[in-house]
Amino acid sequence: MAITSKQLRNNWLNFYKEKGHVDIGAVSLIGDGSTGVMFNVAGMQPLMPYLLGKQHPAGTRLCNVQGCVRTVDIESVGDASHFTFFEMMGNWSLGDYFKGEKTAWTYELLTKVFGLDPAKICSTVFEGNESAPRDEETAALLRGLGISDDRIFFLPKTDNWWELEGTVGTPCGPDNEWFYPVKEGASPKTFPDGYVEIGNDVYMQYRKTQTGYEPLENKNVDTGFGLDRMLLFLNGLTDGYKTDLFLPVIEMLQQLSGANYDEDEKARKAMRIIADHTRTTVMLIGDQNGILPSNTGAGYILRRLMRRAIRYARSIGVSAETAMCESASLFINQVYDEAYPFLKEKEGYILDEIKKEVARFETMLAQGMKEFEKCVNGIVRKNEFMAKNNPAYVPETVIGGKQAFRLYDTYGFPLELTEELAQEQGYTVDKVGFDAAFKEHQEKSKAQAGAAKGGLESHSDMAVKYHTATHLLNAALKTVLSPDVNQKGSNINDERMRFDFNFPRPMTAEEIKAVEALVNEKIEENIPVVMKEMSLDEARAQKFVGVFDNKYGDVVKTYSIGEFSKEMCGGPHVERTGVLGKFRIAKEQSSSAGVRRIKAVLE
Numbered sequence: 001m002a003i004t005s006k007q008l009r010n011n012w013l014n015f016y017k018e019k020g021h022v023d024i025g026a027v028s029l030i031g032d033g034s035t036g037v038m039f040n041v042a043g044m045q046p047l048m049p050y051l052l053g054k055q056h057p058a059g060t061r062l063c064n065v066q067g068c069v070r071t072v073d074i075e076s077v078g079d080a081s082h083f084t085f086f087e088m089m090g091n092w093s094l095g096d097y098f099k100g101e102k103t104a105w106t107y108e109l110l111t112k113v114f115g116l117d118p119a120k121i122c123s124t125v126f127e128g129n130e131s132a133p134r135d136e137e138t139a140a141l142l143r144g145l146g147i148s149d150d151r152i153f154f155l156p157k158t159d160n161w162w163e164l165e166g167t168v169g170t171p172c173g174p175d176n177e178w179f180y181p182v183k184e185g186a187s188p189k190t191f192p193d194g195y196v197e198i199g200n201d202v203y204m205q206y207r208k209t210q211t212g213y214e215p216l217e218n219k220n221v222d223t224g225f226g227l228d229r230m231l232l233f234l235n236g237l238t239d240g241y242k243t244d245l246f247l248p249v250i251e252m253l254q255q256l257s258g259a260n261y262d263e264d265e266k267a268r269k270a271m272r273i274i275a276d277h278t279r280t281t282v283m284l285i286g287d288q289n290g291i292l293p294s295n296t297g298a299g300y301i302l303r304r305l306m307r308r309a310i311r312y313a314r315s316i317g318v319s320a321e322t323a324m325c326e327s328a329s330l331f332i333n334q335v336y337d338e339a340y341p342f343l344k345e346k347e348g349y350i351l352d353e354i355k356k357e358v359a360r361f362e363t364m365l366a367q368g369m370k371e372f373e374k375c376v377n378g379i380v381r382k383n384e385f386m387a388k389n390n391p392a393y394v395p396e397t398v399i400g401g402k403q404a405f406r407l408y409d410t411y412g413f414p415l416e417l418t419e420e421l422a423q424e425q426g427y428t429v430d431k432v433g434f435d436a437a438f439k440e441h442q443e444k445s446k447a448q449a450g451a452a453k454g455g456l457e458s459h460s461d462m463a464v465k466y467h468t469a470t471h472l473l474n475a476a477l478k479t480v481l482s483p484d485v486n487q488k489g490s491n492i493n494d495e496r497m498r499f500d501f502n503f504p505r506p507m508t509a510e511e512i513k514a515v516e517a518l519v520n521e522k523i524e525e526n527i528p529v530v531m532k533e534m535s536l537d538e539a540r541a542q543k544f545v546g547v548f549d550n551k552y553g554d555v556v557k558t559y560s561i562g563e564f565s566k567e568m569c570g571g572p573h574v575e576r577t578g579v580l581g582k583f584r585i586a587k588e589q590s591s592s593a594g595v596r597r598i599k600a601v602l603e
Helices: 005-018 045-051 099-113 136-144 227-234 247-257 265-286 297-315 320-335 347-389 401-411 415-424 431-449 461-480 509-524 536-541
Strands: 061-069 085-094 122-126 152-155 171-181 195-208 213-226 487-492 497-502 529-534 556-561 565-568 583-592 595-602
Touching: 005 061, 005 085, 005 099, 005 227, 045 085, 045 213, 061 265, 085 227, 085 265, 099 136, 099 171, 099 195, 099 213, 122 136, 136 152, 136 171, 171 213, 195 227, 213 227, 247 265, 247 320, 265 297, 265 320, 265 347, 297 320, 297 347, 320 347, 347 401, 347 415, 401 415, 401 431, 415 431, 461 487, 461 497, 461 509, 461 556, 461 565, 461 583, 461 595, 509 583, 536 556
Parallel strands: 122 152
Antiparallel strands: 061 085, 085 213, 122 171, 171 195, 195 213, 487 497, 497 595, 529 556, 556 565, 583 595
16 A cells, blocks of 8 residues: 555554554654663664663553664665664553554554555564573464464574673563565565565563573563655555655755666665765754764764765765755655654754855865875885886785775765775775774774763762763853853763863853853852752753753653753762862863863862
């Protein structure tokens, strides 16, 4: 059955709301550090605390459509099925219903709502091993729904079991995956050839132990269906860029470039990359905890995506600024106007940031080309010198991995651009060396991003003082500079604090003095630091701010310092501001594009 993305999203939510579920909405795409990932990569990820036993304020039956960002295989984007942003349709039972209800509901959804032929549905279940029994319960339920034995497949742990690798004490269990034929002649005899997985239901009925698994008292259900994949499947398509999530953008890019998407393979790849990377750019900049392109962390990934899109726009002879801005406007106003209305409010800001990054990269391309030419000229000179002194010398034809990574890291050159330029002049690139340099850089970035909760490197008395001082600083910056100033990161140790915030220019000397004076004024007032727990809605209503204010939608900790500072935060903090001492800003500098950094000390 033909269906639009908006219909699919609404059908999912309405179906589960009719079954007593509460739509808990989506959380930020930006990881907060608590889950160890940079971006939200799965629909269930934000719900992990509740799957582990915490009470969810919305109850025991939940559903949503959650945006996710996956960037481990950026270079694969350009084919028909890889996306960096995607949506997961999910629903959960937290110690409520279990296999009987869930199996019946998924079958009902697939056959009655989505109109799939019941006689073609196949399903896989856990075959059992020495640690956990064969999932005969789910198999019996599937038979009861009319799925014949030849369409039920028992598969090993690698296929039909979910758990968090490397953990102990966490919930885990078998999963039930649903499949449907997509190729002519596909049958249970050829399974899984010719079939596509359309979703899965995970039954968390065990707890991991040191030696195996034990039954879990409160059993959970975690369901995940990919919206992009389901939309593709329900419309009988094989190219993900031909669904209504991308088609308006692809049609616009065809008009801009004059290229035919279906007939020109090179242009088709470029259009897919521009469309996908621009969509993710819109979502990350427009996110409630939005980020900007930079050279570290999540901002580094965003910059990589944007510059890859810019490069491919140039490759088909179109203005990168026009291609990306017009694509962004279509995503904001047409594709996601219902699902993500807050993007419209930030449209001007998103487009401005795209324009800035395009301008930066256009400038760096020119500089990078000079650096590339230096690399090639260096090889040429070396070959000429060696050939004069050694007739048997074999000319060098490889651009070093570290040189290629420098072009990537300093000048924003994607590896493929360096390879393309090298090939034109008869050279190759040391990809192994590039990967090694890139990995080294990632590990350094990960270490930087891996500061402990709240940006503290320790929980010593001094670090706790600095943590409270960041709240005062945040409030002072909002007062002196702009209410739109927000924290973008922090790092604290026993000797100093570092605080990143969004602001488009360097602070003046007068502004720095004013911020210092205001923080010290609040310290001298010896204001109590009051912690209260409340629901997220209550916290927002009382104007508490937070870098990750919608992390899970649960009860949150709030810290207020009079009416001056009100933040959602995990703590810890001092009891009164008077113990902090004298606050002094040691340095104010640029951190990345649109982000400033303050280093300060307590004396």
